[in-house]
Amino acid sequence: MSTRIRESRGQEMALTAAVAVVIVLLSLLPMLRLVKEIVAPGGTVSDVAIKAGLASPATWIATWHTLVVGIGGTLLAVLSGTLVAVLVSLTDIRGRGALVLCYVMPLMIAPQVTALAWLQLFGPASPFLKLFGAAPPLGTKNPLYSTSGIILLLGVQYGPLVFLLVRAGLRKLPRELVEAARAGGAGWFTVLVTIVLPLMTPSIMAAAALAFVSCVGNFGIPAFLGIPANYLVLPTLIYQKLAGGGPAVLGETAFLSVLIGVIAMAGILAQEVMSRRRDYRISSTSLPAEPYELGRWRAVVQAGMWLLIVLVLFLPLFGLVLTSLVPGYGIALTAKTATLDNYRFVLFEHDAANRAFFNSFWLSIAAAFFAVVVAVPVGYLIAWGKQRWVRLLNLSVELPYALPGVVLAIASLLLFLRPIPLTGIQLYNTVWIILYAYLARFLVLALRPTISGYHQIDRALEEAAQVAGAGLFTRLRTIVFPLVAPAAIAGGLLIFMTALSELTVSALLWSSGSETIGVVMFSFEQGGDSNYAAAMSVITVAVTFVLMLVTNLLAPYLPSGVLPWRD
Amino acid sequence: MARLSLDHVTKSFADFDAVKDVSIDVADGEFLAVLGPSGCGKTTLLRLVAGFEKVTSGEIRIGSDVVSNSGGSVAPEKRRVGIVFQNYALWPHMTVAENIGYSLKVAKLDKAVARQKVEDALALVNLQGLGERGPANLSGGQRQRVALARCLVAAPSLVLFDEPLANLDVHLRASMEDEFSAFHKRTGTTIVYITHDQAEAMALADRIAVMDHGRLAQLATPRELYHEPANEMVASFISQGILLPADVLTGEEGGHCKVRVLGTELVVRCRPGQRPRAGAKICCRSADLDVSPDGPGFDGIVKRVIYQGGGARIEFAPAAGPDLTLHFEQPDPVVLDSGAQARLRIKSGWLIPAGTAS
Numbered sequence: 001m002s003t004r005i006r007e008s009r010g011q012e013m014a015l016t017a018a019v020a021v022v023i024v025l026l027s028l029l030p031m032l033r034l035v036k037e038i039v040a041p042g043g044t045v046s047d048v049a050i051k052a053g054l055a056s057p058a059t060w061i062a063t064w065h066t067l068v069v070g071i072g073g074t075l076l077a078v079l080s081g082t083l084v085a086v087l088v089s090l091t092d093i094r095g096r097g098a099l100v101l102c103y104v105m106p107l108m109i110a111p112q113v114t115a116l117a118w119l120q121l122f123g124p125a126s127p128f129l130k131l132f133g134a135a136p137p138l139g140t141k142n143p144l145y146s147t148s149g150i151i152l153l154l155g156v157q158y159g160p161l162v163f164l165l166v167r168a169g170l171r172k173l174p175r176e177l178v179e180a181a182r183a184g185g186a187g188w189f190t191v192l193v194t195i196v197l198p199l200m201t202p203s204i205m206a207a208a209a210l211a212f213v214s215c216v217g218n219f220g221i222p223a224f225l226g227i228p229a230n231y232l233v234l235p236t237l238i239y240q241k242l243a244g245g246g247p248a249v250l251g252e253t254a255f256l257s258v259l260i261g262v263i264a265m266a267g268i269l270a271q272e273v274m275s276r277r278r279d280y281r282i283s284s285t286s287l288p289a290e291p292y293e294l295g296r297w298r299a300v301v302q303a304g305m306w307l308l309i310v311l312v313l314f315l316p317l318f319g320l321v322l323t324s325l326v327p328g329y330g331i332a333l334t335a336k337t338a339t340l341d342n343y344r345f346v347l348f349e350h351d352a353a354n355r356a357f358f359n360s361f362w363l364s365i366a367a368a369f370f371a372v373v374v375a376v377p378v379g380y381l382i383a384w385g386k387q388r389w390v391r392l393l394n395l396s397v398e399l400p401y402a403l404p405g406v407v408l409a410i411a412s413l414l415l416f417l418r419p420i421p422l423t424g425i426q427l428y429n430t431v432w433i434i435l436y437a438y439l440a441r442f443l444v445l446a447l448r449p450t451i452s453g454y455h456q457i458d459r460a461l462e463e464a465a466q467v468a469g470a471g472l473f474t475r476l477r478t479i480v481f482p483l484v485a486p487a488a489i490a491g492g493l494l495i496f497m498t499a500l501s502e503l504t505v506s507a508l509l510w511s512s513g514s515e516t517i518g519v520v521m522f523s524f525e526q527g528g529d530s531n532y533a534a535a536m537s538v539i540t541v542a543v544t545f546v547l548m549l550v551t552n553l554l555a556p557y558l559p560s561g562v563l564p565w566r567d
Numbered sequence: 568m569a570r571l572s573l574d575h576v577t578k579s580f581a582d583f584d585a586v587k588d589v590s591i592d593v594a595d596g597e598f599l600a601v602l603g604p605s606g607c608g609k610t611t612l613l614r615l616v617a618g619f620e621k622v623t624s625g626e627i628r629i630g631s632d633v634v635s636n637s638g639g640s641v642a643p644e645k646r647r648v649g650i651v652f653q654n655y656a657l658w659p660h661m662t663v664a665e666n667i668g669y670s671l672k673v674a675k676l677d678k679a680v681a682r683q684k685v686e687d688a689l690a691l692v693n694l695q696g697l698g699e700r701g702p703a704n705l706s707g708g709q710r711q712r713v714a715l716a717r718c719l720v721a722a723p724s725l726v727l728f729d730e731p732l733a734n735l736d737v738h739l740r741a742s743m744e745d746e747f748s749a750f751h752k753r754t755g756t757t758i759v760y761i762t763h764d765q766a767e768a769m770a771l772a773d774r775i776a777v778m779d780h781g782r783l784a785q786l787a788t789p790r791e792l793y794h795e796p797a798n799e800m801v802a803s804f805i806s807q808g809i810l811l812p813a814d815v816l817t818g819e820e821g822g823h824c825k826v827r828v829l830g831t832e833l834v835v836r837c838r839p840g841q842r843p844r845a846g847a848k849i850c851c852r853s854a855d856l857d858v859s860p861d862g863p864g865f866d867g868i869v870k871r872v873i874y875q876g877g878g879a880r881i882e883f884a885p886a887a888g889p890d891l892t893l894h895f896e897q898p899d900p901v902v903l904d905s906g907a908q909a910r911l912r913i914k915s916g917w918l919i920p921a922g923t924a925s
Contacts, residue, residue: 179617195658
């Protein structure tokens with residue numbers, strides 16, 4: 001009897017142990033290494049690193065800039081995202097599906113691509129403005145190279161993030177709560193201000209915290225817009241220090257990255273505090289409220305929404321495409337000058353760009369594949385496990401993604417600067433260190449949909465297999481995996497799209513031979529070759545768009561909310 | 568307070584008629600229950616009256632004002648109706664007092680006056696001193712009372728109840744029924760009360776509107792519904808009436824006529840003006856059936872005996888119509904067993920009026 005008990009425990013123990021090893025390697029180890037560098041640089045406890053960091057005026061300036069653009073971008077994102085969510089969810093506006101798809105699209109585009117697109121739109125060399133002869137003279141400063149430019153683009157980039165969370169909250173708002181207020185004599189606007197928005201406080205706060213963390217950790221936008229204006233935020237300061245000083249300044253940058261982490265965590269804590277001040281728990285479930293009839297305002301509101309989408313999506317992308325077709329900087333685009341040379345150059349001629357496409361594709365595929373394979377057992381333990389520590393597990397997987405990418409990049413550098421003990425394997429200066437960081441950072445993107453997939457499956461399906469005599473691994477392979485596969489695979493595709501043009505992590509980890517698309521794009525732009533950067537961007541946007549369409553095929557098998565762009 | 572009239576109201580969703588040609592007049596101060604099985608259109612009816620749905624055709628008037636017709640609809644917030652929802656719909660981010668005072672705040676009433684009104688409303692539902700609590704810290708019955716107070720405080724012309732007791736346990740239900748009844752007496756408000764529970768409707772309402780598949784099946788007092796159902800649906804829905812095929816042998820005389828049922832002749836109650844015809848139906852209640860071993864009646868087999876404590880419910884199939892089931896109660900000592908032969912007599916019944924077969 002006791003051997004049989006041991007046998008049935010055995011598989012569960014093995015699964016738990018394997019999951020624990022993966023989590024420790026990917027989440028806890030880098031974070032602990034980073035903390036060690038701050039508290040005990042060189043192995044002995046001291047406050048040297050902290051003191052040195054605090055003494056530098058550059059630290060304070062960059063921190064101030066980070067807070068300014070972080071808070072500014074968050075405010076803009078919350079205002080625009082909430083407004084769009086309210087209009088789309090609570091009114092009888094038409095063409096919701098298309099609106100949501102287009103509004104959420106910027107979220108699927110890498111920040112540096114957004115930055116590049118907007119820069120091309122407004123700069124003196126803008127082929128778009130040249131079409132009307134409205135471009136400022138060459139040599140004029142691009143208006144986006146400024147604090148407000150960075151804030152604007154952060155708001156555009158993360159407005160959709162706020163939108164998604166607020167919209168999910170609005171969908172759960174029972175119609176009776178709205179109807180009770182209307183029966184009490186409140187008009188639509190009063191209901192919105194006194195009932196709907198207060199009840200959405202948790203969603204809005206959570207969205208604001210997420211937007212804040214994203215803005216604070218964003219590298220692409222302040223790198224493209226801030227560095228030329230010498231307006232440094234913490235992530236770009238770290239980048240510049242590392243690019244100039246190499247591993248020697250790693251300790252200093254470790255302090256800076258922890259500082260970003262602390263700022264991000266402060267945002268999350270503030271959200272917790274704000275959300276607890278009142279009782280916002282909605283206990284009942286019901287149908288969503290009837291959409292408010294805009295009447296003659298409907299046409300106006302719809303036109304306004306589409307104008308917004310043209311401004312934040314179509315125009316920048318259009319500008320990007322135009323730039324990619326121009327033969328050189330500042331040349332006007334005409335039927336004669338239009339050329340595909342930029343595409344030929346980045347695809348076939350430029351060695352680093354070639355390597356970058358190759359690297360980014362396989363890195364993305366590897367990260368996506370690994371995440372899907374790992375997400376299924378980890379999700380199993382988190383969603384269906386009975387142990388108390390699974391919450392901790394969930395938290396530690398979320399951590400590398402919740403924290404800005406710079407933090408993880410620095411942690412990975414610290415971890416692998418020297419060869420791995422005992423084995424002597426050297427990851428530093430190879431493409432493998434980027435893969436490690438991608439695995440750690442993006443795992444949660446596959447895990448979240450997988451967990452919501454688990455919550456939709458009746459556990460009795462697994463229990464029936466258990467009664468039929470299947471062991472844990474057999475059940476995972478034959479029953480559980482096929483059931484959660486669509487959700488996990490959709491998560492994998494999200495990872496692929498995100499990793500393909502990723503810049504934040506790889507900008508700090510790349511070395512010659514291990515360039516990524518993001519890195520090469522960045523160096524083209526820094527070297528003034530915007531046309532090549534634009535061509536690369538157009539290619540990645542096109543690939544992303546095609547992948548979105550492919551992922552849509554999975555939609556009927558997915559829990560709602562897994563694909564952010566699907567209404 | 569005001570009267571409510573629905574005039575040939577129809578509501579269609581795509582190709583489905585949720586409410587079909589319903590006309591109801593609710594008098595000022597009347598308590599009307601709308602009763603029906605789930606999916607009969609009763610909730611849609613309430614939402615039409617409240618203004619959350621628009622009529623496809625027909626007209627709704629509250630007092631002398633037209634609030635809905637096919638030309639347009641007065642917004643819910645302009646109708647001065649109060650609603651008590653099934654799930655109470657208390658706003659979790661407001662205290663009890665804020666919930667109750669909401670409509671006063673919206674109407675920009677003077678703060679001191681509003682506070683006094685909230686206090687009065689709390690007293691009316693016996694919740695004095697609970698104003699500062701959050702809705703989450705109340706019991707189900709207390710939440711129901713807050714919902715009631717919230718709709719009362721604005722002195723609505725009409726109060727709508729949407730299955731308000733469906734979420735409460737049996738004991739609480741009885742005491743809330745008493746409270747609703749007392750509340751109606753005290754305030755004299757016109758009430759429309761949606762429910763699927765016959766006992767609740769019978770206990771509370773002046774009149775009951777029975778709905779079936781979107782149509783109004785019958786609008787009558789509880790007593791009339793029970794004794795004189797207008798059609799087969801109402802007859803079988805109310806208190807599990809037994810429907811039996813009958814031939815009408817004589818015309819109506821003094822409210823009665825002679826019919827042949829299951830091969831035996833008997834006299835039943837009927838509407839004035841009923842004429843002899845074949846293929847009619849009578850409705851009788853289990854109390855109208857009697858075991859008569861030797862007297863007049865008809866033979867059959869006991870199909871099932873369900874003991875219910877103190878007596879049994881007997882299901883009986885007559886030999887003349889083996890597909891029919893008649894049920895009645897027999898008090899202890901129960902002498903019938905399933906499979907046994909028995910002889911039944913129908914003491915009385917009601918002839919379903921002609922031309923209303925559903």
